[in-house]
Amino acid sequence: EALAAENHENFLKCLSLQSNTISKVIYTQTNSSYSSVLKASIKNLIFSTPTNPKPVFVITPFHVSEIQAAVKCSKKNGLQIRVRSGGHDHEGLSSISDVPFIIIDLINFIEISVDVEEKTAWVESGATIGQLNYRIAEKSQNLLTFPVGTCPGVGVGGHFSGGGYGVLLRKYGMAADHIVDAHMVDVKGRFLNRESMGEDLFWAIRGGGGASFGIIVSWKIKLVAVPPTVTVFNVPRTLEQNATKLLFKWQCIADKVHEDLFISPLLLRVNSTMVSVFTALFLGGVDRLLPLMQDSFPELGLTRKDCREMTFVESIVYLDGYEVEEPINVDVLLGRDFHVRFFRGKVDYLTEPIPEEAFQGIYDIFLEQDQETNGVLMFFPYGGKISEISESEIPYPHRAGNIYTLLYYAGWDLESTDDTYQRHDNMLKKLFNYMTPYVAKNPRTAYINYRDLDVGTNNKLGHTSVQEASVWGKKYFKNNFYRLVHVKTMVDPENFFRNEQSIPPFNLVK
Numbered sequence: 250e251a252l253a254a255e256n257h258e259n260f261l262k263c264l265s266l267q268s269n270t271i272s273k274v275i276y277t278q279t280n281s282s283y284s285s286v287l288k289a290s291i292k293n294l295i296f297s298t299p300t301n302p303k304p305v306f307v308i309t310p311f312h313v314s315e316i317q318a319a320v321k322c323s324k325k326n327g328l329q330i331r332v333r334s335g336g337h338d339h340e341g342l343s344s345i346s347d348v349p350f351i352i353i354d355l356i357n358f359i360e361i362s363v364d365v366e367e368k369t370a371w372v373e374s375g376a377t378i379g380q381l382n383y384r385i386a387e388k389s390q391n392l393l394t395f396p397v398g399t400c401p402g403v404g405v406g407g408h409f410s411g412g413g414y415g416v417l418l419r420k421y422g423m424a425a426d427h428i429v430d431a432h433m434v435d436v437k438g439r440f441l442n443r444e445s446m447g448e449d450l451f452w453a454i455r456g457g458g459g460a461s462f463g464i465i466v467s468w469k470i471k472l473v474a475v476p477p478t479v480t481v482f483n484v485p486r487t488l489e490q491n492a493t494k495l496l497f498k499w500q501c502i503a504d505k506v507h508e509d510l511f512i513s514p515l516l517l518r519v520n521s522t523m524v525s526v527f528t529a530l531f532l533g534g535v536d537r538l539l540p541l542m543q544d545s546f547p548e549l550g551l552t553r554k555d556c557r558e559m560t561f562v563e564s565i566v567y568l569d570g571y572e573v574e575e576p577i578n579v580d581v582l583l584g585r586d587f588h589v590r591f592f593r594g595k596v597d598y599l600t601e602p603i604p605e606e607a608f609q610g611i612y613d614i615f616l617e618q619d620q621e622t623n624g625v626l627m628f629f630p631y632g633g634k635i636s637e638i639s640e641s642e643i644p645y646p647h648r649a650g651n652i653y654t655l656l657y658y659a660g661w662d663l664e665s666t667d668d669t670y671q672r673h674d675n676m677l678k679k680l681f682n683y684m685t686p687y688v689a690k691n692p693r694t695a696y697i698n699y700r701d702l703d704v705g706t707n708n709k710l711g712h713t714s715v716q717e718a719s720v721w722g723k724k725y726f727k728n729n730f731y732r733l734v735h736v737k738t739m740v741d742p743e744n745f746f747r748n749e750q751s752i753p754p755f756n757l758v759k
C-alpha cells in the first residue's frame with residue numbers, strides 16, 4: 250500500500266510537471282466530487298454499485314495536452330488507463346478494472362462543428378450521438394444526418410470506434426463506414442491525425458475498438474442525406490394476431506425490401522402472452538410507403554392511420570420512446586441520460602430464418618420467468634448498404650450473408666432482490682443457448698459494441714497469446730482480427746492500452 254501511495258504521488262507530480270492546467274481536472278478519491286464525477290457516465294448501473302473496483306483518479310480533460318500528460322504519466326507509474334466517452338459499455342470496461350487504473354473521461358470533449366457545404370462535420374468523442382444528430386439537423390435544416398445507433402445518449406468515442414449502426418444501416422451502412430479523418434493521442438503521448446497515424450491505424454480505430462489503440466479525441470465524418478419527411482410506424486401484434494407468422498415472414502423479406510425501409514421487430518412478454526411490435530422507419534412519405542408495404546409485407550395489414558410523418562430528427566426521439574406527444578420535442582436529444590439502468594445484453598447474427606415452429610421455444614423461455622424478470626429480443630434487418638461493403642473495408646466484418654442481427658436485452662431499474670442480476674442473466678443465457686442451432690456458426694459471431702465477456706476474455710493476469718485472444722477476437726472481427734493484431738504490434742508493442750478484450754500484440758514483451 251505504501252508503494253501504491255508513493256506511485257500515486259509520483260503520478261500527480263509527473264502530471265503537474267507535464268501540464269499546468271491539469272490539476273483542476275483531477276479527481277482523487279478524497280475529492281468531494283469524486284463519486285459524482287465517477288458515476289455520472291456509468292450508464293449500466295451494474296458497474297456503479299459499491300463493490301465495483303474504483304479508479305485511483307478520474308481525469309476530465311479540457312485540452313489535448315492534458316490527455317497527453319495523463320498517458321505519459323500513467324505509463325511511467327504503472328497505472329492502466331480506461332477511456333470513457335459516453336459510458337455505455339455493456340460490460341463496464343470504460344469504468345472499472347481489476348488492476349490499479351485511472352479513468353480519462355472525455356465528458357468535456359463535446360464540440361461538434363458541421364460544414365453543410367462540404368457535407369462533413371468534426372465531432373469530439375465525448376459528444377453523444379443524439380447531440381450529433383441534433384446539431385446536424387439544426388445546421389442543415391433537416392436535410393443531412395449521420396448513420397448512428399438508436400439510443401441518443403450513446404457516446405461518439407465508443408460507438409464510432411466499435412462500428413455503430415442504427416436505422417440507416419440499410420441505406421448507408423455503419424457510422425464507421427463514413428469516417429474520413431480522426432485526431433488521437435497514441436501510446437507515446439503523440440497527437441496524430443489520419444496522415445500521421447497512417448492508414449493501418451486509421452483502419453483499426455474505425456470498428457476495431459478504440460481502447461486497444463489509444464485515445465481518439467475527435468472524428469471527421471461525411472454526412473448523409475435524408476428527405477425532409479420520413480414515416481414511422483409502431484404496430485403491435487399478439488400471438489392471436491399471428492405474431493409468429495408475421496415474424497417468420499419478416500425474416501424472409503426484411504433484408505430484401507427497398508433500402509429506404511427499415512422494419513425492426515421487438516419481441517417481448519406482456520402479462521402471460523408474447524407480443525411482437527413491428528417498428529419501422531421509412532425514408533419518405535406515407536404515400537410511397539403504403540404500396541411498398543402492400544408489395545412486400547401485406548400480411549402486417551399496415552394502414553395509413555398506423556403511420557406518422559415527421560422529420561428525421563423527430564423520428565430519432567419517436568423511435569427511442571414511442572409514446573411521444575405532438576409536437577415532438579427534439580431538444581431532449583441534447584441531454585445525456587437515456588436508459589440509465591441495470592442491464593445485460595447479448596447478440597447474434599442470422600444467415601437463415603428461424604423456422605416458424607422454433608419460435609415456441611423462445612416464448613416458453615420468456616413465459617416460464619416470474620413476472621419481475623423481463624427481457625426483449627430486438628431484430629435489426631440487414632441488406633442494402635451494410636451488406637454491400639467488403640468484410641475487410643473496416644474491422645467490422647459482419648456484412649453480406651447476414652439477414653439480420655438479434656439483440657437479447659434485459660434491463661431493470663432496481664436491485665430489488667439479491668438475485669435480480671442472476672435471474673436476468675440466466676434468462677438471456679437460456680435464450681442464447683436455445684438459439685444455438687439457428688444462428689451464425691464457426692464462429693458464432695458477435696459485435697464489440699454489444700460487448701459480452703462470455704464470448705471470451707484475455708487472461709486477467711499476465712500474458713495473453715494471440716491464439717488465446719482469437720477465441721473472442723474472431724467472433725468480433727473474423728479474419729480482420731489478425732490485421733488488428735498486426736496494427737497493435739506496430740503501434741503499442743508493449744501492450745500498454747489493454748483490457749479484458751483488447752487486441753494483443755505479437756511477441757508480447759510483458
Ligand code: FDA
Pocket residue numbers: 292331332333334335336337338339342343355374397398399400402403404405406407408410411412413414415458459460461463464465466587588698699
Ligand atoms: P464507453 O465510454 O463505455 O466506451 C466503450 C468502449 O470504448 C470502452 O472500451 C472505452 O474504453 C472505449 N472508448 C470510449 N471512448 C474512447 C475513445 N475516445 N478512444 C478510445 N477508446 C474509447 N450500438 C449500436 O451500434 N447501435 C445501437 O443502436 C446501440 N444502442 C445502444 C443502446 C443502449 C441503451 C446501450 C447501452 C448501448 C447501445 N449500443 C448501440 C452500444 C454502443 O454503441 C456501445 O456500447 C458503445 O461502445 C458505447 O460508446 P460510449 O462512448 O457510450 O461507451
